[in-house]
Amino acid sequence: MDLxxxxxxxxxQFKRGQNEALAVIYDRYVGLLLKVADGLTNNPDTAEDIVHDVFVKFAQSAETLKLQGSLKAYLITCVTNRARDRWRKLTPAIEPGEASTNAGPQQKAMQRETRHRIHQALAKLPDQQREVIILRLQANMKFHEIARMLSVSINTVQSRYRYGIEKLKHLLNGELKP
Amino acid sequence: MKPEEKIEKLVCEHGISPRPEWLEQTKTDMLKTFQQAEPATQPAGSQWRMIMKNKTTRATAAAVIIAAVLIGMSFFNTNAVVWADVIKPVLEAISVEYDAVIDESGENPQRIHEVVAGTYIKRTYTEGPVNEVLIDTNKEMLFFLVPEAKTAVSIYFKNLPKKLNLIGQARDMILELQNTPDFQVQTLDTDTIDGQPAAGFLANHPQKELLIWANPKTAIPFRIDFKSDIAADVTCRNFKFDSEIPQSTMEMKIPAGYVHQQHTIDLAGLPEAELIKALRFYAKFNNGLFPKDISVLHCIQPGEDIQRRITTLTPHDQKALRLLMQMTRQLLLLQYYQGPGQWHWIGADVELGDAQTPIYWYQPVNASTYRVIYGDLHVEQIDNINLLK
Incomplete structure (x- = not known):
């Protein structure tokens, strides 16, 4: 894997104690990790908690950190593991989130509604299918990278993805009409 | 657009943006935790503060400062050399010799030695059936020997890319970076790199980065890291700038008793079917997997099957040589089939036959749509390439 x-x-630099390096790592990956955490938990508050915890924990790991693969994959794995822990404890809260600031009032309302429906549809997926879809589409990971990260075969990842997309197609039927 | 693609697009575009106050709070908490934790090594600044707090070391440090000023040297973590000094030999050298490793941290790093003199390049491989390749970029020709088959091969190209050597790519990248408005150079702390003291410079803008390590006294670079044109991580080391290169180094001599084969390959305007044939050929001989990237450098190490066939060939086995030539041609097609517009390889380690995973996309000239090739080598036309990026 590429590092x-x-x-x-x-x-x-981070391992040598440089604040600036940690701040750059944070700026590089915080947006992506929050998006992934939100997709996995369907709860923006939980997503913020997870990403906060991941970075605080990461800040404590300067001495012990030994990366085998990419930093991005490592941080996504941390987020995914924490999201899995939460699945067992929490019921997803459906939050529509903010609409694009450039849109007009009517368009904003439509965007909010679409987001709400996608959130609802993702929440209805089995955890394993949602996990693969979020890692593929929001974290831009390849199937073989997801397979390596989750320690399952590439065929398993692909079938979870296919079933997940099929289910979303059914759940979001209205969104697909031109 | 198919319903599945629309779903993918919707999920892709879906997602929250971080709240500014949360972003700030999380960053503050993280940095506070980091400062409270005991770092493995003291940062340069705190090392200096510790020295200056101690009475005995304070006197020694003062002496070091005076000595440094008198002899014009810097001390501790300050680089004596500047960016402009360090890039000078890279930009101006007429001849350069160096070792290069492609994808050093990967599973299968490729090691080569290159001698670049004017329009000539001599590349020596540590592994594979061909030890040395000579390239004349002016004549657009490539020459190599296959000792096992007692054959010399000359390949004449049409539309061969000009920057075939790695240092040339680094040189272009420096010039390109320097000409962009977002260009920045970060002076790194003096460090020990590859066992020697090093002054580091990181040049970057949002899309590209290049890291140079130089001798802090002479400003001569001894290591350059960058992403090559084909997006592989490249590390160049052990530079010899403007060393005398004997003319014989670049001579394309055919040894006595060798058969001479000549081929012509036009790298422009290739039909898509040729590319698909090349992709199938490579994956078939690479244990059913597509390569990490489609550079010649990356693909030149053949899969186990083809390597076994080549190493067992008899001195005049022209059949095996034809196989080698076919491989060379296919690999070149892979590398240079860029379509007339934009293109991208995304097939690293994908299995041949995988109908779900795209491996390569390109946009034909004047087209508004994109052609996407999948792991089972079927082709689809799509409107929105963002889904694949």
Missing amino acids: SFRDKQLIK
Whole structure:
């Protein structure tokens, strides 16, 4: 797995105690991790808690951190593991989130409604299917990377993805009409 | 757009944006935790503060400062050299010799040695059936020997890309970076890199980065890390700038008793069917997997099957040589089939036959749609490429 030299340098500086390197790592990955956490938990408050915990824990790991693969994959794995812990404890809260600031009032309302429906549909998926769909579509991970991360075969990942998309197609039938 | 694609697009675009107050609070908490934790090594600043707090070391440090000023050297973590000094040999050298590793942190790093002199490149591989390749970029030709088959091969290209050497790519990247408005150079702390003291410079803008380590006294670079044109991680080391390169190094001599084969390959305007044939050919001989990327450098190490066939060939086994030539041609097609517009390889380690995973996309010239090739080599036309990026 690729470990870009920029991340290598940042990790090295982070391990040597440099605040700035940690701040750059945070700025690079916080948006992506929050998106993934939100997709996995369907709860923005829980997503914020997870990402907060992941970064605080990461800040404590300077001495012990030993990366085998990419920093991105490592951080996504931390978020995914924490999201899995929460699945057992929490019921998803459906939050429509903010609509695009450039849209007009009517368009904003429509965007909010669409987001709400996607949130609802994702929440109805089995956890394992939702996990693969979020990692593929929101974290931009490849199937073989997801397979390696979840320790399952690539065929399992692909079938979870296919079933998940099929189910979403059924649940979001209205959104697909032109 | 198919319903599945629309679903993917909806999920892709769905997602929350971080609240500014949460972003700030999380960052503050993280940095506070980090400061409270005991770092593995003291940062340069705190090392200096510790020295200056101690009476004995304070006197020694003062002496070091005076000595440094008198002899014009810097001390502790300050780089004596500047970016402009360090890039000078890279930009101006007429000849360069160096070792390069592609994808050093990956599972299968490729090691080569390159000598670049004017329009000539001599590349030596540590593994594979061909040890040395000579390239004349002016004549657009490539020459190599296959000792096992006692054959010399000359390939004449049409539309061969100009920057075939790695240092040339690094040089272009420096110039390109320097000409962008977002260009920044970060001076890194003096460090020990590859066992020697190093002054580091990280040049970047949002899309590209290049890291140079140089001798802090002479400003001569000894290591450069960057992402190559084909997005592989490249590390170049052990530079010899403007060393004398004997003319014989770049001579394309055919040894006595060798058969000479000549081929012509036009790398422009190739039909898509050729590309698909090349992709199938590579995956078939690579244990059913597509390569990490489609550079010649990455693909030149053949799969187990083809390697076994080549190493067992008899001195005049032209059948095996034809196989080698076919492989060379297919690999070149893979590398340079860029379509006339934009293109991207996303097939790393995908299995041949995987109908769900896209491996390659490109946009034909003047087209508003994109062609996407999947792991089972079927092709689809799509409107929105963002789904694949």
